[in-house]
Amino acid sequence: MKFFLSPPHMSGKELDYIKEVFESNYIAPLGEFVNRFEESIKAYTKTPNALALNSATAALHLALRVAGVKQNDTVLASSCTFIASVAPIKYLGAKPIFIDCDESLNLDVNLLKLALKTSPKKPKALILTHLYGNASKIDEILQICKENDLILIEDAAEALGSFYKGKALGTFGEFGVYSFNGNKIITTSGGGMLISPDKTKLEKARFYSTQARENCLHYEHLDYGYNYRLSNVLGAIGVAQMEVLEERVLKKRQIYEWYVEFLGDELSFVPELDDERANRWLSVAFLGLDKNELFAYEKKDFCVQKKIALDPKISRLIEDLKNLGIESRPLWKAMHMQKVFEGESAYLNGNSELFFSKGICLPSATAMSKDDVKEISTLILKSLRA
Ligand SMILES: Cc1ncc(COP(=O)(O)O)c(C=O)c1O
Structure with missing residues (x-):
C-alpha cells in the first residue's frame, strides 16, 4: 500500500523511552512510564483521574462494571459505531438499546428522548460514541442523563484531541474512554485509557483491572476482576506519542481541509458543531447524499x-483506490444492522443506513503532504468520472 487509512506515526522519542524502560528492567507489569502516561492524559484533558489499560474495549467493560451494570439491565448506546463500543454490554449479560444517529453521525437526541419515554425498563447507562472524532450534542445529552438518572459513558476512542466549548470530549460524562489502537490519532500499538471525575469509581476500576486482588500480603479475592493493565513498554510509547498529539490533531484537521478544497464540489463532509474543535481522526465524505432523505422516520x-x-x-x-495502493473504507455498519444483535431493541430514523451506503473514509495519515492529498483526490475524481 502506498497510502494507508490511518497508520501509526511515531514522534521519534519512542525508542529512547523504551530504552529507559529496558535499562530499568521494569518491562512489566507496571512502572514509571505507565504513571507518566496517565499524568499526561490528565494534564491534556484536564481530568483528575486516569487509568491506563490494554485497550479501550477493556476501559468500556470496566466503566460498565463500576457503573453497576448487571445481567438483564438495559444500556442505551449509539448504534452508528464500531462493535467494541457495545460488546462489553454483552460481556455483562446486559441488553443494549441502540439509538440511530443525527446528521453528524452521532446519537440522535430526539430518538434518545423517545427511547427513555417508551422503554419498559429504566436503562442504567448510556454509551455515547463521538464518531470519527466529532462531538455529539453533549449539552442536551448531559441534561437528559441528569433528568433520567442515567450514567453517561463517553466512548471517545476516536476523539482524543477533540474539544467542545474548550472541554475535552471524554470529560463530560461519569466515565470517558480513549483508544491507542494502531490506527488511532496516537497509538501505543494497542492500549486504552479510562478517565473519570470520580476518584472512588476510577480506583474501583483500577482494582478490577488487576484481578481484584485485596490489599494484603497474599492473594486474597472477594470479587473477580480482569487482566487489563497496560505494560510499561507500551506506556513509554504512549508518553512519546502524547508529546505530538496536538501536532497530529492540527495535521488531521489540515488533511480534512485539503480534501474539502479538492473534493468539495463533488463530495459532502460532516460539519463541526459551533464551538467544536474536532480532531478529524478520519476524513469522512459522502457521495450523492441528499440531506432531505435524512430523518425519514422515527420509530422503535x-x-x-x-x-x-x-x-x-x-x-x-x-476498489479502484485499492488497486492503486490507496486504502479507504466504508463507514461503520451500524449495530442495529448486525446479525449478532438480531432481536435487540433499536430506535431508528434511517440515517445510519443512508450514511453507510453513501459514505467513505478517506486516507487520513498524518505523514501525508498536501501533494499526497491532491494526488489521492485527483484519483478519486478520475474514478468517479469513469
Ligand atoms: C468507537 C470505538 N470504540 C471502541 C474502540 C475500541 O478500542 P480498542 O481497539 O482500543 O479496544 C474503537 C477502536 O478500536 C472505536 O473506534
Missing part, C-alpha cells in the same frame, strides 16, 4: 440483520 424497532448494499459508486471507488 427490533434489530434485523441487513445486507445493505454500498452505493455501487462507493464500492467501485474503494
Whole structure:
C-alpha cells in the first residue's frame, strides 16, 4: 500500500523511552512510564483521574462494571459505531438499546428522548460514541442523563484531541474512554485509557483491572476482576506519542481541509458543531447524499440483520483506490444492522443506513503532504468520472 487509512506515526522519542524502560528492567507489569502516561492524559484533558489499560474495549467493560451494570439491565448506546463500543454490554449479560444517529453521525437526541419515554425498563447507562472524532450534542445529552438518572459513558476512542466549548470530549460524562489502537490519532500499538471525575469509581476500576486482588500480603479475592493493565513498554510509547498529539490533531484537521478544497464540489463532509474543535481522526465524505432523505422516520424497532448494499459508486471507488495502493473504507455498519444483535431493541430514523451506503473514509495519515492529498483526490475524481 502506498497510502494507508490511518497508520501509526511515531514522534521519534519512542525508542529512547523504551530504552529507559529496558535499562530499568521494569518491562512489566507496571512502572514509571505507565504513571507518566496517565499524568499526561490528565494534564491534556484536564481530568483528575486516569487509568491506563490494554485497550479501550477493556476501559468500556470496566466503566460498565463500576457503573453497576448487571445481567438483564438495559444500556442505551449509539448504534452508528464500531462493535467494541457495545460488546462489553454483552460481556455483562446486559441488553443494549441502540439509538440511530443525527446528521453528524452521532446519537440522535430526539430518538434518545423517545427511547427513555417508551422503554419498559429504566436503562442504567448510556454509551455515547463521538464518531470519527466529532462531538455529539453533549449539552442536551448531559441534561437528559441528569433528568433520567442515567450514567453517561463517553466512548471517545476516536476523539482524543477533540474539544467542545474548550472541554475535552471524554470529560463530560461519569466515565470517558480513549483508544491507542494502531490506527488511532496516537497509538501505543494497542492500549486504552479510562478517565473519570470520580476518584472512588476510577480506583474501583483500577482494582478490577488487576484481578481484584485485596490489599494484603497474599492473594486474597472477594470479587473477580480482569487482566487489563497496560505494560510499561507500551506506556513509554504512549508518553512519546502524547508529546505530538496536538501536532497530529492540527495535521488531521489540515488533511480534512485539503480534501474539502479538492473534493468539495463533488463530495459532502460532516460539519463541526459551533464551538467544536474536532480532531478529524478520519476524513469522512459522502457521495450523492441528499440531506432531505435524512430523518425519514422515527420509530422503535427490533434489530434485523441487513445486507445493505454500498452505493455501487462507493464500492467501485474503494476498489479502484485499492488497486492503486490507496486504502479507504466504508463507514461503520451500524449495530442495529448486525446479525449478532438480531432481536435487540433499536430506535431508528434511517440515517445510519443512508450514511453507510453513501459514505467513505478517506486516507487520513498524518505523514501525508498536501501533494499526497491532491494526488489521492485527483484519483478519486478520475474514478468517479469513469
Ligand atoms: C468507537 C470505538 N470504540 C471502541 C474502540 C475500541 O478500542 P480498542 O481497539 O482500543 O479496544 C474503537 C477502536 O478500536 C472505536 O473506534
